[in-house]
Amino acid sequence: MVLTPFDQLTADEKYDHFMERIEKGEKIEAEDWMPDEYRKALIRLISMHGISEIMGALPEKEWVPKAPTLHRKLAIMAKVQDEMGHGQLLLRVVEDLIQPLGKTRDHIMEDLFTKRLKFHNVFHMPAPSWGDAAIIAWLVDGAAILSQTMMLNTSYGPYGRALKRICQEESFHAKHGESLTLALASGTEKQKAMLQEALHRWWESLLTFFGPKSKQETGHTNVDIGIKYKLRTKTNEQLRQEFLTKYVPKIQLLGLSIPDEQLRFDEDTQEWRYTEPDWQKFKRIVAGDGPKSDERLALRRNSYENSQWVRDALRHFKEQASEHVG
């Protein structure tokens, strides 16, 4: 039997070969052939993830200088730096994917500013107290860890490797968040109230963090493609159930109340019941119409424009240097 070189296969044959690799659990690499649908799904997923890390630095960054002690200042600085680092790692993965399409990081930023590229719903929300910094690090990071761990086995090799490093660092974030939360929960009445108010503020956002259940709620979902290509292994609802199982008992143990009277574990179905969040509101927030969307986008856009001269200067410097060498 003579093997036909890969580039002489028909499009269908290439696709079948690709899907065989996916089925076998092989990892796809940046330079491998991949169907457009797969590339598109990756770009969408990873650029949203990457830009969410970067936009996610903004609400917490507000609390970096205000963190109460030197120790907490150092810890939250390190955490926010990690998040920027995650963003950097992920954008590099996206850069390789968009390069064949003739696009660069500047295009990603442009898409962010025009709201074509969306970022996570939680990062559109206000964080008005130190209690919010605690809840973000404990529960938002806790939720992120669940969905990132679920994707560790993703079929795209570079993403999987980035996630591995991210998950290692995230485990420190969770500890940091737990420590902040515990300190407030065992503190003065004022500290406890600060924490309780923050939890009330964040509950709905946490519930919607994993996205809607199925097509019915918002009209479309990208989960199916994700599962087909083995980018992910669990549905949104499975992740939400995991989150509730992991955190509701912990929250209750701290003596905090959760603002949902319907919330309970149903022994018959072995599932959590909760009040269905407002998915239309969720959709609006992610589309860039949340309480802090415009303000945070403006912050990022202004800083980007203010430092355009720096990036120009660096480019010029590099060109000069390579001219000297050449």
Added chain:
Amino acid sequence: MQREDMVLCELLYQLADDNFILAYRGSEWLGLAPHIEEDVAFSSINQDMMGHAVMYYQLLEELGAGDVDALSHCREPESFRNAILLERKNGLGHYLENPNYDWAYTVVRHYLFSVLKQIRLESLYHSSYEPLKQAAEKISLEHYYHSMHWETWFTQLMSSTKEARHRMENAINYCWQEFDGVISLGRYGKEICDHQLIVEEEKLRNEWLKRVCTTFGEMQFSPKTSPGMESGNGRNGEHTEDLTEALEVLSEVYGGDKQAVSW
């Protein structure tokens, strides 16, 4: 407190407060740096510098000056001993609202400071106060990378586009007017040197000028005057409104609940 300890504390406050306040100014840039890679690198430098401040505050704590968090969060502005240049805002605007920060100013300020910090550390290796000597050795391991970082930025922006050069020269001129305040050892400077805690101000100044002007020379730049101290001497507790505002931000949570024993 013995006179000798008081003089030692004066120097420690200068070292601690310089690092503390400049690390704070650096941390305001978080998420706003010219590119993501710099954001990560700068943040790491800020953490190191905040860590250096903690080490100096710990020496003060050991001398009975108070606990490190109280020292950094509860003192009045006039008891801070940092140089005025280091407390100045990063530019127009507030870190939460329309920050219009100037990267050239940040690069120049950090570069000039990193050269002086290096010289101070080298002198502290010979300090008569053993714990200070040990702290300096630890700090210099990290500071080595900070120096390289800022020198790279400095030389690249000085030798690139016209606009960059123009912004950098403006920033140098501004920092130059204040930099003698960073070199200063304050009103107890003579006693500080008599106790051989660090070398004389004059030697620090000459060495700093020598190193900085060598780099300037390579960039075809030469300052027209000697460094000044136009806004006053922070070493003697003279400060600007910028410090008052900074300290309010830094202690907002810590000072917001006087009953709290743990955070």
